[in-house]
Amino acid sequence: MAASSQGTRSIVGGLVWLHRWTGLLVCLFFSLWFASGAVMVFEPFPSLPVGDRLSHGELLDPSAITVSPAQALAARPDADSLIARARGGQPVYLLGKSNLSPVVVDARTGRTLGPIGAESAGRIAQAFGRAKPRTIDEDVEYDQWIVHEGFAAGRPYHRVTLDDSAGTVLYVSAMTGEVRQKTTRQQRVLNSVGAVPHWLYWTSIRQHWSFWDSLVWWISLLALASAILGFILGVYRYLQSRARGGSGWRVYVSWWRWHHALGLTAGVFLIGWVLSGWLSMDHGRLFSRGAAGAAAATAMSGASLSSIADGVSVEALAATGPVASIQLRAIGGKGFLQALMQNGVSQVRIPGAPPRKSLPDEWLLAGLRSAFPHGETIRIANAVPGDLYSMAEELPEDARLYLVGSTEPHRVYVDGATGEILADMDASRRAYAWVYYALHTYKVPVLAARDWLRIPLMLLLLAGGLALSVTGVVVAYRRLRSTLA
Numbered sequence: 001m002a003a004s005s006q007g008t009r010s011i012v013g014g015l016v017w018l019h020r021w022t023g024l025l026v027c028l029f030f031s032l033w034f035a036s037g038a039v040m041v042f043e044p045f046p047s048l049p050v051g052d053r054l055s056h057g058e059l060l061d062p063s064a065i066t067v068s069p070a071q072a073l074a075a076r077p078d079a080d081s082l083i084a085r086a087r088g089g090q091p092v093y094l095l096g097k098s099n100l101s102p103v104v105v106d107a108r109t110g111r112t113l114g115p116i117g118a119e120s121a122g123r124i125a126q127a128f129g130r131a132k133p134r135t136i137d138e139d140v141e142y143d144q145w146i147v148h149e150g151f152a153a154g155r156p157y158h159r160v161t162l163d164d165s166a167g168t169v170l171y172v173s174a175m176t177g178e179v180r181q182k183t184t185r186q187q188r189v190l191n192s193v194g195a196v197p198h199w200l201y202w203t204s205i206r207q208h209w210s211f212w213d214s215l216v217w218w219i220s221l222l223a224l225a226s227a228i229l230g231f232i233l234g235v236y237r238y239l240q241s242r243a244r245g246g247s248g249w250r251v252y253v254s255w256w257r258w259h260h261a262l263g264l265t266a267g268v269f270l271i272g273w274v275l276s277g278w279l280s281m282d283h284g285r286l287f288s289r290g291a292a293g294a295a296a297a298t299a300m301s302g303a304s305l306s307s308i309a310d311g312v313s314v315e316a317l318a319a320t321g322p323v324a325s326i327q328l329r330a331i332g333g334k335g336f337l338q339a340l341m342q343n344g345v346s347q348v349r350i351p352g353a354p355p356r357k358s359l360p361d362e363w364l365l366a367g368l369r370s371a372f373p374h375g376e377t378i379r380i381a382n383a384v385p386g387d388l389y390s391m392a393e394e395l396p397e398d399a400r401l402y403l404v405g406s407t408e409p410h411r412v413y414v415d416g417a418t419g420e421i422l423a424d425m426d427a428s429r430r431a432y433a434w435v436y437y438a439l440h441t442y443k444v445p446v447l448a449a450r451d452w453l454r455i456p457l458m459l460l461l462l463a464g465g466l467a468l469s470v471t472g473v474v475v476a477y478r479r480l481r482s483t484l485a
Helices: 002-042 050-056 069-075 118-129 149-154 185-192 209-243 254-279 294-301 305-310 314-318 361-371 388-392 427-441 451-484
Strands: 081-087 090-097 100-106 133-140 157-162 169-173 179-183 325-331 334-340 346-349 378-381 400-404 410-414 421-425
Touching (some): 002 209, 002 254, 050 179, 069 090, 069 100, 069 305, 081 305, 118 169, 118 179, 149 169, 149 179, 294 325, 294 361, 294 421, 305 325, 325 361, 361 378, 361 410, 388 421, 421 427
Antiparallel strands (some): 081 090, 081 325, 157 169, 169 179, 334 346
16 A cells, blocks of 8 residues: 555656646746737737728729630639739739739730739728828738738738828738738737737748647647646645545645646636637647538539630620629539629629529539539528537628538538538537637627627636636746756
């Protein structure tokens, strides 16, 4: 028995040592994450919604187009998207390929165009922001607010600081002429202590996606392991104290006592929140990604871009009238035009038919049968606006929901106006939505529409996690100081 007791003490002593020294590092990150997370509850990372980009952007007059889409496509035959829009007041085609910068073709002459200059970017920004430019930084590839790979196709950017009271900065793509990002002074200040440190989102790190992804994943995993170990040790000390007739709470003194008590009370939340934060960096490691994949997307379309372009004349483009943009699309092998209005409304233009808001149901079903040829059944379901899964995938409220398969069907969300598969949620991805999104944001069905309850609850829990983290930093620092003395 003595040998067994000695062995137990040795194991516990080793685990305490491990938790103490890993905790010195991870509690710093915990303190950072909880404090910055509280800021993010009120001020998310800046973004420029599509509706704002359209309503403040340029208006395309398609009647000025004299070059057909098929002719323009010769400038980049391997393009996977073709969009007509205005750039600096002139109609152009944007021929896109993955996340590469688009080839820009003058829709009146067929000539390939280079990037716009600072003067043109200034005029676009002034019209967009209703204020004169104060400064213009040319050819900006990366900075803190456009470091995400979603901005890749627009690089480089002209960074235009407007002369207004809000300290507005607009990012105008040098290739497309589109304003893709907008920040204000308040957003930049709050995000410097919010989203940027929370995600370790500093430009020098974030612009190297693979490095950033691995760094945050491993730090979060180490933090999670240390937190779980600390909670186990706390419960062990509590039970040990109770077995000896103690309260279980007064095991230590001073800061150690506070750390122990907070660990037993706030520790479960801390572990759950760090677990969900770690899973935000999953990116297919443990759960499915939720994307349909290139093969399914191609099958859903069922037609090459060149074949779609062959069927679109300049007269068909002109018939749409003034719009924000026109994009060539197809579903189930049938081509159509998607016209975006400046008010954000999307119009589907099918040859020989009047404009409509969405594609015919039979077209969408035919496309899905091509994308999921082995699905036993495909049936439409009632998508509930703001349901957990659509919120977790950041889907538009008008996304169509289809159930694919008869046993454990996938929830497949489709954009009714474009025919694109927005998300393919199998059982793995649905579980991910609960373990990551619901656990990290508390936007569960009961709380999602009740911010008056959800936000105070989150702030209370974040405060508990922060207090636990700060006591961990103090305890570890005191131990380190005594060790080095």
